[in-house]
Amino acid sequence: MKRFALIIFFIPAFIRAQEPTGKEILERIDKNMAYKSAITTSKMVIHGSRQTRTIEAKTWGIGDEKAFTEYLAPAREKGTKMLKLEDQLWIYSPGSDRTIQISGHMLRQSLMGSDLSYEDMMDNNEMIEDYHATVIGSEVFEERDCWIVELQAKTAEVNYQIRKIWVDKIRYIPLKEELFAKSGKLLKRMELSNITKIDNRWFPKKMIFKDMLKRGDGTEFIIESIQFNVNIPEYIFSKASLKK
Amino acid sequence: MIRFLFKGLLRDRNRSLLPVLVVTVGVALTVLAHCYITGILRDSIEFTARYSSGHVKIMTRAYAENSDQVPNDLALLGVDELISNVQDDFPDMEFVQRINFGGLLDSPDKYGETKKQGIVSGIAVDLISENTKETERLNLAGALRKGRFPEKPDEVLLSDEFAEKLEVNPGDPVTLISSTMYGGMAVQNFVLAGTIEFGVEFMDRSGMIADITGIQNALDMQDACGEILGFLDNPRYNDEMAMQVEQTFNNKYADPDDQFSPVMSRLKNESLLSGFFEMVDMFSGIIIFVFILAMSIVLWNSGLIGGLRRYGEIGLRLAIGEEKGHIYRSMIGEAVLIGIVGSTIGTLIGLGFSYWLQEAGLDIGGIMKNSKMMMPSVFRANITPPAYYLGFIPGLFSVVLGTMLAGIGIYRRKTASLFKELET
Known part of the structure; x- marks a missing residue:
């Protein structure tokens, strides 16, 4: 009887020992989501108030510092290019033949009318760098056991001060995210699906974004192809490439 | 009685001229202020209509x-x-x-x-x-x-x-x-x-x-x-006419089940302006109330001075046997006449100036360091129906009230000391 009582006493401690900390979860997520370099072909399906638009783009990226995107379709957007170098963003529009730097409040504006902002697009930081994480519970989401992790921003410069993420307990990939302002107001909601194993990492190939302050039925971001850790020539990330 | 009092006022200018002048000036200023303030606020609404909301x-x-x-x-x-x-x-x-x-x-x-x-x-x-x-x-x-x-x-x-x-x-x-x-x-x-x-x-x-x-x-x-x-055809916003247009349009074109169907809203119902009209009325009311109150104090004071100035005359009338109540009532009657005459002349003068300001306007461009801007630099008065009777409130009531208060002194006078007062 004494032995039985001892087992009962130690079971919760044993379970707690198996439960990863928020920091460990973020490290595992970053292993899946962050990359040194990648070339992505993607499709953005924007469900607006009046119509649905599909925008196709190809992006070359190195870590969270450099990214170059060329829009391939539709005709009105074709040839538009964006260059991100650290926290600066330039846009080239073939119609006006102008290279324009986007800064300040404009970075919070919608990207091509989607539910993503320029800041969202530019944000590829590892979460562990920007947030303190606390596991606040667990829940089944889309038939997967998930940790619910609350993230609190370490600095005021981070786009979203509070995030709540539902992390797959097996694959360590977020399946759902809620992004909040400092006041606690829900700003955006994301759902990540079509989780695929690519080069020994789990990666979501479909993300649905919903800007809670915007009309419309959200934006689907679909990755059609992605290659990780490829060599990308340095000249791509130059302002000269924008006009080519 | 009224004719008698009126003759008395006409023949004894010492009794009537100053009070009538004070009432006239006060009432004219009240009417002018009302029309000008209303005009400025209406101009602001018109600017909003032209710039962003239409009628x-x-x-x-x-x-x-x-x-x-x-x-x-x-x-x-x-x-x-x-x-x-x-x-x-x-x-x-x-x-x-x-x-x-x-x-x-x-x-x-x-x-x-x-x-x-x-x-x-x-x-x-x-x-x-x-x-x-x-x-x-x-x-x-x-x-x-x-x-x-x-x-x-x-x-x-x-x-x-x-x-x-x-x-x-x-x-x-x-x-x-x-x-x-x-x-x-x-x-x-x-x-x-x-x-x-x-x-x-x-x-x-x-x-x-x-x-x-x-x-x-x-x-x-x-x-x-x-x-x-x-x-609308008339540059001044007419809410009744705008409402008719709004109703006719919405009955014909608006479809409550289609979020992209056209709907019409009139200036007064615009989200940013809905409260503004009430605010304009309230604000205009407050300004006019304060102005009327100030004018009332001036005119009331004039009534009081009038009563005091006639201290000797009242004493004499009491001494020769006129009843205190009769003197009191006749003084109030005179005050009513002064109030009516002064208010009428004051209202006419006030309306005259207001009409001139309504037609010609007051150009404040010169005060604004020659700056050119979209905001109208000429402010115009606007004669509204209340302008025709508003001046009578301070003009009539305050003179009468002043006289009534001053006249209370009549009842405190003692016949025994009247001759002594008259001797001095």
Whole structure:
């Protein structure tokens, strides 16, 4: 009887020992989501108030510092290019033949009318760098056991001060995210699906974004192809490439 | 009795002239202040109507619900046909297209890269078609500081302050970065034709006026616009007439099940203005109340002085046997006559000045360091029905009240001491 009582006493401690900390979860997520370099072909399906638009783009990226995107379709957007170098963003529009730097409040504006902002697009930081994480519970989401992790921003410069993420307990990939302002107001909601194993990492190939302050039925971001850790020539990330 | 008192007032000018003059001046000032304040507030409403809301405004139902966000993705489509139809329905009115837009305005350096940029808040109106009245309606001629008006769809006007911030002059290129009505990115080059002064702080910080065709091209809004403003025949807003137009239009065109069906709202129902009309009435009421109160104190005092000045006369009348009540009543009767005569003359003078201010207006342009702006520099009075009777409140009641208070002293006089008082 004494032995039985001892087992009962130690079971919760044993379970707690198996439960990863928020920091460990973020490290595992970053292993899946962050990359040194990648070339992505993607499709953005924007469900607006009046119509649905599909925008196709190809992006070359190195870590969270450099990214170059060329829009391939539709005709009105074709040839538009964006260059991100650290926290600066330039846009080239073939119609006006102008290279324009986007800064300040404009970075919070919608990207091509989607539910993503320029800041969202530019944000590829590892979460562990920007947030303190606390596991606040667990829940089944889309038939997967998930940790619910609350993230609190370490600095005021981070786009979203509070995030709540539902992390797959097996694959360590977020399946759902809620992004909040400092006041606690829900700003955006994301759902990540079509989780695929690519080069020994789990990666979501479909993300649905919903800007809670915007009309419309959200934006689907679909990755059609992605290659990780490829060599990308340095000249791509130059302002000269924008006009080519 | 009245005739007797009136004769007494006419023949003894010492008794009547000063009180009548004081009442006349006070009442004239009250009437003038009322008309002028009402006029200024009405001018502000008219400015809002001309600039942003029209006497009536047509939008889609969804746009109207989110109008504070200027949601061009919810704009009206097929506007040429719609305007043609409403013009047939209301032939005395004028309907014009407007697009409000926002975004970033970028000025390039000699290499075509960003030199300066800033958030822009713009309004697109018909600037270049042959019969447009928009230039006059927005008082652009009076607001132009540099350059000229746009003559082509790709020419724009910027606020003088904003142009300085962007370091651009007439003839220089600027690029608008905004969203098309379908959510796409809009990047369009324009040429700065001229600069203006809006006279409204936030518009002077970031304002832009462009031709409607140029903005329709830039924002992919061909045959579309955010709002159609309707103006009644009379430049002064008439809520009753606007309400009739609103009801007729909504009965014919509005569909409660279609968020993109056109709906009309009148100036008084505009979200930003709904409270303003009540505020104007309340504010005008408060100002007039304070003014009337001040005038009442002056006139009341005049009544009191009148009563005291006639101390000796009252003593004599008591001494020869006139009843105290009779003296009191006759003094009040005289005060009523003075009040009526003074208020009538004062109201006529006040209305005369108000009429002159209504027609000619008061040009404050000279006080404003020769600045030219869209805000009207000439303020006009507005004669409203209350102006005809409002002056009688301080004019009549306060003189009578003053006399009544001063007259109480009559009952305190003792007959025994009257002769002693008269001897001194």
